[in-house]
Amino acid sequence: MSSPESLRFTGHRSFTWRLVLATLTGRPVHISKIRSSSPTNPGLAPHEISFLRLLEAVTNGSTMQISYTGTTVTYHPGLITGTIAGFGASEDEVIEHNIPANNTRGVTYFLMPICLLAPFSKAHMNVRFSGPGVITSATQKGDMSVDSFRTAVLPLFGLFGIPPARIELRLLQRSCPGKGGRGGGGIVELRFASQVRLPKTLHLNRNPGRIKRIRGVAYSTGVSASNNGRMIYAAREVLNPLSSDIHVAAQYDQAPLVSNPDKTKTRTGIGFGLSLVAESSSAGVIYSADVVAPPTGGVVPEDIGKQCAYQLLENIAQGGCVSRTSAGTVLTLMAMGSEDMGRLRIGRDVIGTEEVVGLARDLKAFGASSWGLRDVDEDDSGDIIVSVKGAGVGNIGRKVA
């Protein structure tokens, strides 16, 4: 089997997207100059190493080489197998993935790419994230919380013919970022049982509609449960005049108990945060917002609630049918879909972000067709309709089986 020429990238930006695209298209990648200019922390960060381990667990035959300093990675993708008994899966058919304590990213950093791979895997994708580094809340680094991921991103898979009813995301233990934003101690289990041959073509170019309802989760972990009520109260003060159907659930949990290397046990991951999700009257249009208290503390819950409400309003104001957090997932699934033109209405401020432009360039480098952009002329919203041609890659494991 002749391996094709590997694609060359530089920098640590969109590390997971590049690896996911490499796995989906089967092209090897070579990423160099990863934080090579940093004198203190050169090379791959702990969460990136952990993600490479996870990729190795859910694929078969993938190889990766990391240079001595960690600034260069070569990745040869294998087949996406998912959870197959006897290949690293435990007795209840779950791949256990441990995240080290020095991880600073939320668990959605891992969940997002895994959910992109899962529809194309050969078997079900069952992964349990555990260990002293799992942060289920939102983080200051910009990861969304698990609640937002479940309520705002996973329903979007239904638009591609990937039934969300067969996706399960169990939050067995909540956790906020620990001391210095490092580590958590949460437990999250993803069971992704809806594998498809090829995602359907998406046509989401209609009017995004008006906000029908707002839902949300306020979570306090290891701090007073009254914070939930205060966050909800502050958020409702902003949102109540705008929408009549607002429901925010309150969730209080004990802080997770994490065992240290020296056999002692401490409670970490204390904090609180709010996740808000707005559903539009148009099917499949969901906006979300996430704000969490910083690990240093010193913030009152009213501020968090108000900030989150304003962030949600800002995301709604950006318009389009996808928000900034879910745009990458939707666009990638469109690019991997059937060989047909899919259309997506997207806000001008959303497509102008660094991530989306970077994703477009990466997709082009991986051999996908370029996107076509045109202005929406039905109304004066200033949105842009992106036409994405599917690569027709589909599920190789399904093709054989």
Add this chain to the structure above:
Amino acid sequence: MASVLGKRKSRNTELSISEEEAQAIFRRHFEAQFKPLPEQPKSNPQIADDDLATDTDESDDSEWGGISDEDDGDGSSEQSVEVIDHTSSNTHDPTVSMSKRELKAFMSSRPPSTDTTPSSVPAPAEPPSDPEDEDERTLRAQDLALQRLLSESHLLASLTPGSVHSTAAAHKPFAAGRLRHKTTDLRIQSLAGADSIYDQKKMPMAMRKRILATRQARDDKRRREAKENGIILEHPSSINKNKKTLAPARPRRDQAVDAPAVGRLKGAQLRLSERDVRAIEGSGGRDSVGRVGPGRAGAGKRGRR
């Protein structure tokens, strides 16, 4: 009690006899001579002591009760209209925002299902009957329709006036209704495997044999002609099974429940035939003929039900 005391007092002092008592005396006198008077609303005995108040009260009560309400409304004047302000957020209790079921569905491990998604998404995606579409579902539906048409075509043929198979029944009134009943009967037969309700249960054997033979002959002829003309007919098995014209492939013998798994029990004696012995011995390796023991044993042995 006060009124009673008052009465006693008034009785002692005859001059100050109350208006009410005087009325009562007159009334008693009147009723003794004539018929009983209709009952009058009794005024409050406590107010009755006060002469002036009694006057006004009685007149008020008898005419319209509204004013007396307003009179003693002085006591309940603080009962004002309740004002509920829906515009401010203070009235909302943040903790009881979602119903229990909704909360459970929202906080479950599955992604929340949006009510609109299932109802609105399939509608444009699935045009229900597009015969050109070579989808698996439409193909299956077409196949089912074709099989139905084939299996029921002989009913249609007998009722078509110009056809060769047309019978006298076709010209009778309400023949279409009969056709519908027969079609329904056929479908029920194919679904439930039951006998047709149009079969007559009791009839002379010669007649039954003749009917069956005629039906068989007609069917054979129909199939032969169809074959000659290259017409595809339905699968013959479904008809023959229901008619019970063919014997089952392997008649099932009735076994006693307590029959032994090996050999034959006669009296109190278990008799093993040579075949049984071979089957038992051959379970490990090969028997004398060279076949594998267990398979042979399983094949040769009558199965216990």
